[in-house]
Amino acid sequence: MHPAPSVIFFTSFSGLGFGMLMWLGSGLPLLWGLEAFVYFFVAYALSVGGLLSSVFHLGNPKNGLKAFSQWRTSWLSREGICAVLSLLVMGLYGIGLIFLEENWFLLGYVGSVLSFGTVFTTSMIYMQLKTVPRWNMLWTPVLFMVLSWGGGALLVGDENLSLFLLLLGGCVQVVAWLRGDKRFSEVGVSLESATGLGSRGRVRMFESPHTGTNYLLKEMVYKVGRKHARKLRVMGLLLLSVFPVLLLWFLGEYDWVVWFSVILHVLGLLTVRWLFFAEAEHVVGVYYGKR
Amino acid sequence: MTLLPEKVDKKLGLVIDLDTCVGCHACVVACKGWNTENYGSALSDKDAYGGDPVGTFLNRVHSYEVEPPLGASQTVHFPKSCLHCEDAPCVTVCPTGASYKREEDGIVLVNEDACIGCGLCAWACPYGARELDGVSGVMKKCTLCVDRIYNENLAEEDRVPACVRTCPAGARHFGDLGDEESDVSKLVRERGGMDLMPEMGTKPVNKYLPLRSRDEGLGVPALEEVASEPTGFMRWLDKVLEKV
Numbered sequence: 001m002h003p004a005p006s007v008i009f010f011t012s013f014s015g016l017g018f019g020m021l022m023w024l025g026s027g028l029p030l031l032w033g034l035e036a037f038v039y040f041f042v043a044y045a046l047s048v049g050g051l052l053s054s055v056f057h058l059g060n061p062k063n064g065l066k067a068f069s070q071w072r073t074s075w076l077s078r079e080g081i082c083a084v085l086s087l088l089v090m091g092l093y094g095i096g097l098i099f100l101e102e103n104w105f106l107l108g109y110v111g112s113v114l115s116f117g118t119v120f121t122t123s124m125i126y127m128q129l130k131t132v133p134r135w136n137m138l139w140t141p142v143l144f145m146v147l148s149w150g151g152g153a154l155l156v157g158d159e160n161l162s163l164f165l166l167l168l169g170g171c172v173q174v175v176a177w178l179r180g181d182k183r184f185s186e187v188g189v190s191l192e193s194a195t196g197l198g199s200r201g202r203v204r205m206f207e208s209p210h211t212g213t214n215y216l217l218k219e220m221v222y223k224v225g226r227k228h229a230r231k232l233r234v235m236g237l238l239l240l241s242v243f244p245v246l247l248l249w250f251l252g253e254y255d256w257v258v259w260f261s262v263i264l265h266v267l268g269l270l271t272v273r274w275l276f277f278a279e280a281e282h283v284v285g286v287y288y289g290k291r
Numbered sequence: 292m293t294l295l296p297e298k299v300d301k302k303l304g305l306v307i308d309l310d311t312c313v314g315c316h317a318c319v320v321a322c323k324g325w326n327t328e329n330y331g332s333a334l335s336d337k338d339a340y341g342g343d344p345v346g347t348f349l350n351r352v353h354s355y356e357v358e359p360p361l362g363a364s365q366t367v368h369f370p371k372s373c374l375h376c377e378d379a380p381c382v383t384v385c386p387t388g389a390s391y392k393r394e395e396d397g398i399v400l401v402n403e404d405a406c407i408g409c410g411l412c413a414w415a416c417p418y419g420a421r422e423l424d425g426v427s428g429v430m431k432k433c434t435l436c437v438d439r440i441y442n443e444n445l446a447e448e449d450r451v452p453a454c455v456r457t458c459p460a461g462a463r464h465f466g467d468l469g470d471e472e473s474d475v476s477k478l479v480r481e482r483g484g485m486d487l488m489p490e491m492g493t494k495p496v497n498k499y500l501p502l503r504s505r506d507e508g509l510g511v512p513a514l515e516e517v518a519s520e521p522t523g524f525m526r527w528l529d530k531v532l533e534k535v
Contacts, residue, residue, distance in 0.1 A: 001414075058428075059406075059407070059409075059410070059430075060406055060407050060428040060429050061408075062407075063387060063404070063405055064407055066386075066387035066388065067387050068386075069387060069388050070293045070386050070387060070388050072294060073293045073294055073383040073384075073385075074293055074383065074385055075384070076385075076411055077386035077387075125384075128415075129380075129415055130380065130415075130417070130492065131414065131417045132414065187490060189417075189491070193487075193488055193489070193490060195355055195369055195487070195499075196485040196486070197357050197367060197501070197502070200357045200502060201359035201360055201364075203356070203357050204356050204358065205353070205354075205355060205356075206354040206366055207353070207354035208353070209319075209371075210351065212343060212345050213345055214345055214348070215347065215422040215423050216419040216422065218345075219413065220413075220419070283417045283488065284418065284419035287371065287418075288353075
């Protein structure tokens with residue numbers, strides 16, 4: 001799949017932002033006044049920034065408001081609703097903490113659940129696609145959620161929680177890669193099944209339907225990333241999980257460690273998210289003799 | 292409305308005969324011609340006469356080679372457009388309700404006035420039947436020429452999809468696949484019509500007719516195996532050259 005910067009930034013930053021909001025809503029940590037303002041500001045900048053970035057992925061954003069209407073079947077619609085609701089609820093909760101010295105903890109819990117729901121619904125947009133076998137597995141939502149919890153915990157400065165969750169996130173990422181590598185062959189799509197000609201013999205592409213490229217090839221048959229995938233996986237894993245975990249473990253007492261870990265983690269997150277798209281193969285590729 | 296209808300009155304669709312298609316791409320041109328000036332926005336082309344042309348098409352003809360374990364290989368032309376699936380994954384993923392499946396005839400359509408161009412429906416389709424138009428930014432797909440088949444301003448023989456009307460080989464058939472007694476249903480029964488990528492669980496309405504088996508001896512006889520060891524003069528030369 002084409003690793004469009006808009007969707008990479010969207011899933012990465014909104015994951016971090018809503019992860020932060022989830023912890024802030026559940027009172028971990030409970031902050032007041034100016035300090036609360038700073039944390040809420042960062043969380044909103046990330047989550048709203050991420051959501052705005054996704055708008056750049058749209059071909060025709062002027063109909064955007066209609067995207068909240070089809071929650072009965074569409075995970076994308078559900079995600080939009082969850083995102084707006086959690087931003088509204090957490091906004092109210094934040095106002096109480098920042099300006100009124102009030103801890104409306106019930107509101108915080110509701111916002112926390114909604115923020116969690118936003119990340120879950122985002123992951124389901126990808127998980128639901130049978131056409132992209134690498135995404136179509138339980139590990140996709142697990143990965144998105146654990147990374148969001150871990151990144152959120154790191155950003156709110158909870159060292160113990162983030163150490164544990166980033167370690168867990170690294171493990172889940174490795175499992176997701178290893179399981180994901182097998183998914184395409186498990187689904188069993190081939191040019192033979194795609195054309196229905198398999199009973200006759202081996203099928204191969206003879207001539208493409210078009211000499212140039214098209215939307216399908218540009219959007220869904222992206223192969224550049226796979227060349228350096230192994231190296232990028234190692235780099236991504238080190239930045240995402242290994243380095244931050246080691247830093248937090250051995251040098252956790254220093255203030256700069258959390259901030260430095262945040263930078264490394266975000267770079268790692270962008271790398272693994274890029275791979276999430278670039279490595280994913282869409283079944284339509286087989287019609288073009290490409291996988 | 293992205294909920295799929297529980298029951299459709301008709302299952303209008305195409306039956307494509309892979310044994311008859313000659314790969315002339317006339318259906319591709321007829322489709323583009325009709326649909327660029329009728330339903331919804333135009334099917335745009337970019338850099339059409341330049342070095343890197345790219346455009347939107349609702350129907351494309353691939354060509355494949357089938358290599359049987361024995362005997363000659365065969366070229367198969369393979370037109371591909373929306374299969375108007377009964378369990379259309381492109382419809383349910385749509386966040387705006389722009390994509391829908393009609394209850395009255397099962398046609399899958401896009402209401403361009405509601406489409407945000409997110410592209411998720413194209414991701415959800417295993418067949419590559421949907422293309423986001425590079426100029427209008429909305430999703431384009433086969434409408435089964437909904438603006439022809441019910442169009443009483445056209446002569447009766449023209450009330451079929453443009454691709455069917457134009458096919459010079461008669462490889463494309465249009466009809467109600469929900470009606471057991473329709474011509475297309477009979478054709479599917481007689482010729483063993485098949486689904487594409489059944490493992491995707493989309494239950495396509497469009498069916499493809501497989502190749503008919505060829506008469507014995509009509510194919511090109513298989514070539515004899517190329518000699519792996521040279522004989523005569525060549526064998527002598529081979530030995531001499533190896534010693535030099």
